[in-house]
Amino acid sequence: MTQPLSMYQAFVPGVSNTLQALSQVLAKGAAHCEARKIDPSAFLQSRLFPDMFPLVKQVQIACDMAKGGVARLAGFDNPKFDDNETTFAELQVRIERTLAFIRSVSPEQIDGSEGKVITLTLPSRTLEFTGQQYLTTFVIPNVYFHATTAYNLLRQGGVEVGKRDFLGG
């Protein structure tokens, strides 16, 4: 008998899977740079358009959206990670730290947060959500947006990965 979907189940397995897959995609990016004599730090600064964030920032935000989602829904302190990665390997470490944080939270600590009031103060505006709205219309879209954009930057840079690498498994 399958359990009913919960906030934890709707969030953690899919997002963890995607971050793990992104780490493997980054490993292929590192190998590509090695083989083609490309400076990895130049690749990490690549952008799809001049006013978009570079690759390094896409990975950082994908991680931070997942981390912040878990912290806010569970009512935990949101650990601050420095944005100082300059190599693919360092970005993989950031993903690993993010996954370790996600794994430190039990289902019971997130489940039942559907109606919890979540207030986000952004530079330009304040957003107020229920926990359910926050998860389904902010956290999940943002994690996938930034993970996909990171993947697209690697893809555009010639790294040989496909959709199956993005999905993982």
Added chain:
Amino acid sequence: MTQPLSMYQAFVPGVSNTLQALSQVLAKGAAHCEARKIDPSAFLQSRLFPDMFPLVKQVQIACDMAKGGVARLAGFDNPKFDDNETTFAELQVRIERTLAFIRSVSPEQIDGSEGKVITLTLPSRTLEFTGQQYLTTFVIPNVYFHATTAYNLLRQGGVEVGKRDFLGG
């Protein structure tokens, strides 16, 4: 009192919101082509890398992932949409048709599908999921992957949109 999260609530509001936002982003793409005298059909064929799908296909797949997800979880016939769009307006119609299909399904028709066996036969392999796995590790990642890639193509082509347009609201 907020209801517990359900398969419907984890899927439909977020994905519908994203498809609606994508339609608005496409409208801005159409206006951009008009203002800059760009042939819209050329823009719809743009790609981030030669072996990636073009913009038109990214939008088609984003719609089809949402449509197929609803159909399979609800046990409905999956309506076939022809892949024949050549303008931004036609892609907006496809999104509208997809949203109409999604709205035709009631929560009761999707809820409780967590344990339903979903088998997908792809050209290269067969995937078997529970309904919950299918939703959280296949449908949702795929909808966001293709919606983000469509957005990224418009962004790279100079359309003035931002993250807020992607998220909608």
